[in-house]
Amino acid sequence: MNANQNILVKLKDAGFKINDKWLVQGVSLQVEKGKIVTLIGPNGSGKSTTAKIALGIYKKIEGEVEKYTNKIGYVPQKISIDWTLPLRVNDFMVLTESLKNEIIDEALSLTGVIHLKDKNLGDLSGGEFQRVLLARAISKKPDLLVLDEPVQGVDFTGEIALYELIKKISDELNCGILLISHDLHTVMSATDHVVCLNGHVCCSGTPMDVAKNNEYKALFGEQASQILSRYEHRHDHIHTDEGKIKKN
Amino acid sequence: MFDDFFIRALVAGIGVAFVTGPLGCFVIWRRLSYFGDTLAHSALLGVTLAFTMEFNIALSVFIISSLIALTLIQLQKRTNLPGDALLGLLAHSSLAVGLVVIGFLTFIRFDIMGLLFGDILAVTVDDLLIIWVGGAVILLILKLIWKPLFASTVNYELAEAEGLNPDRAKAIFTILMAAIIAISIKMVGLLLITGMLIIPAAMARNISSSPQRMVIYSIIGGLLSVILGLFTSLEFNTSSGPSIITAALFLFILSLFNIKQSIKLKN
Numbered sequence: 219m220n221a222n223q224n225i226l227v228k229l230k231d232a233g234f235k236i237n238d239k240w241l242v243q244g245v246s247l248q249v250e251k252g253k254i255v256t257l258i259g260p261n262g263s264g265k266s267t268t269a270k271i272a273l274g275i276y277k278k279i280e281g282e283v284e285k286y287t288n289k290i291g292y293v294p295q296k297i298s299i300d301w302t303l304p305l306r307v308n309d310f311m312v313l314t315e316s317l318k319n320e321i322i323d324e325a326l327s328l329t330g331v332i333h334l335k336d337k338n339l340g341d342l343s344g345g346e347f348q349r350v351l352l353a354r355a356i357s358k359k360p361d362l363l364v365l366d367e368p369v370q371g372v373d374f375t376g377e378i379a380l381y382e383l384i385k386k387i388s389d390e391l392n393c394g395i396l397l398i399s400h401d402l403h404t405v406m407s408a409t410d411h412v413v414c415l416n417g418h419v420c421c422s423g424t425p426m427d428v429a430k431n432n433e434y435k436a437l438f439g440e441q442a443s444q445i446l447s448r449y450e451h452r453h454d455h456i457h458t459d460e461g462k463i464k465k466n
Numbered sequence: 467m468f469d470d471f472f473i474r475a476l477v478a479g480i481g482v483a484f485v486t487g488p489l490g491c492f493v494i495w496r497r498l499s500y501f502g503d504t505l506a507h508s509a510l511l512g513v514t515l516a517f518t519m520e521f522n523i524a525l526s527v528f529i530i531s532s533l534i535a536l537t538l539i540q541l542q543k544r545t546n547l548p549g550d551a552l553l554g555l556l557a558h559s560s561l562a563v564g565l566v567v568i569g570f571l572t573f574i575r576f577d578i579m580g581l582l583f584g585d586i587l588a589v590t591v592d593d594l595l596i597i598w599v600g601g602a603v604i605l606l607i608l609k610l611i612w613k614p615l616f617a618s619t620v621n622y623e624l625a626e627a628e629g630l631n632p633d634r635a636k637a638i639f640t641i642l643m644a645a646i647i648a649i650s651i652k653m654v655g656l657l658l659i660t661g662m663l664i665i666p667a668a669m670a671r672n673i674s675s676s677p678q679r680m681v682i683y684s685i686i687g688g689l690l691s692v693i694l695g696l697f698t699s700l701e702f703n704t705s706s707g708p709s710i711i712t713a714a715l716f717l718f719i720l721s722l723f724n725i726k727q728s729i730k731l732k733n
Contacts, residue, residue: 292627303619304671
């Protein structure tokens with residue numbers, strides 16, 4: 219069984235190919251309870267593919283995936299929904315699990331879209347829909363959250379608040395989070411472990427470790443490296459009870 | 467009570483409408499109307515087989531339709547032909563083979579019109595039993611697989627990622643499609659079964675804002691179509707299938723006015 223009881227999902231040398239073209243190869247990582255693992259890397263580096271391997275969406279894979287939980291919340295990067303379905307936000311919230319009304323309301327309030335509850339899903343803007351997706355994923359109080367660019371299309375202030383929310387959820391539910399993001403600034407403050415992908419794992423470790431890594435510098439440039447290393451000293455705010463940020 | 471053929475037809479039709487309502491919604495949501503057509507066409511082969519081997523028609527149709535569905539899945543995996551070409555291939559070849567076999571069965575008096583378009587005179591008490599018991603089983607199974615089936619209809623990857631096993635739900639749904647065709651063939655006829663599935667559901671789509679409501683309206687639409695259609699059939703001596711489908715079309719057209727009204731209200 220699971221030697222370390224805290225492990226939620228573990229990839230061992232995992233890879234996936236379509237028509238003999240490798241999308242990603244040789245990825246080893248693990249997500250533990252209460253920890254945030256972030257995947258970074260340029261476009262087409264296999265971040266979403268890695269997430270889908272971890273989730274079990276791709277089945278014919280190389281290597282191994284061990285999943286120790288089925289309570290999973292997923293925010294996909296792309297989602298195409300067919301509008302032949304009459305679907306309100308409320309219907310979408312209970313898509314994979316039946317939930318009490320209060321729990322739905324709570325999750326929608328946390329991501330700031332409670333006023334959209336009875337709206338048709340097709341009438342939402344990109345940012346609103348993204349908030350609903352996040353609310354749906356957290357509402358079922360999962361053990362593992364897989365968030366593939368969860369704040370894309372969300373306005374700037376909303377983005378910061380949502381990342382704070384993600385961090386808060388990780389602490390409160392003690393759930394593990396596999397996060398994919400481009401935004402080095404915002405993410406790094408909360409991340410425990412960074413995996414830098416470029417078709418394979420180019421480097422991994424704490425944000426500081428990765429920032430110092432030469433392959434990372436080559437991939438993202440010197441500036442990105444400075445962002446990461448500087449981050450350790452950027453504590454210019456405190457967290458209030460509601461999960462909001464207060465500037466010092 | 468079931469002595470009168472018309473009462474029998476009415477009870478049978480009501481039973482069918484309860485099942486085609488929810489299944490029809492999935493046919494629309496999952497874009498399966500041509501798939502339904504293909505299964506229905508293949509039903510003719512099932513009927514002829516039932517006659518030659520003196521076997522129960524519904525059961526025979528169910529088996530043949532299920533086999534055709536499995537064949538389709540295999541063909542999709544093994545060939546590069548597009549889905550609609552494969553559907554057409556199976557639909558027309560199974561229909562053709564069925565008709566050829568009928569040609570050989572000269573020793574049996576065959577009401578081919580009844581087969582294609584439904585015949586209320588042909589509904590027996592046994593058929594009622596098959597429709598209501600079979601229908602109840604179909605609805606029960608649909609209720610059990612509702613969550614994974616609906617979730618994967620909205621988004622396959624979400625359902626798969628969150629552990630709902632959508633592939634199994636899809637396979638079971640395919641079997642349910644074969645089953646509804648088997649039990650409704652006498653009422654509506656094999657050429658019009660898909661109409662019974664999609665027209666009430668399409669009507670429901672026009673007037674509903676949530677999936678649950680669409681299912682309920684679809685059932686109500688189906689029931690009204692059956693009742694209206696059968697009375698027309700009795701009154702004007704028309705085939706039951708076309709009468710029911712025409713009634714359904716009438717309701718669909720009415721539902722279009724509802725859309726116009728709500729658009730006007732919005733503006």
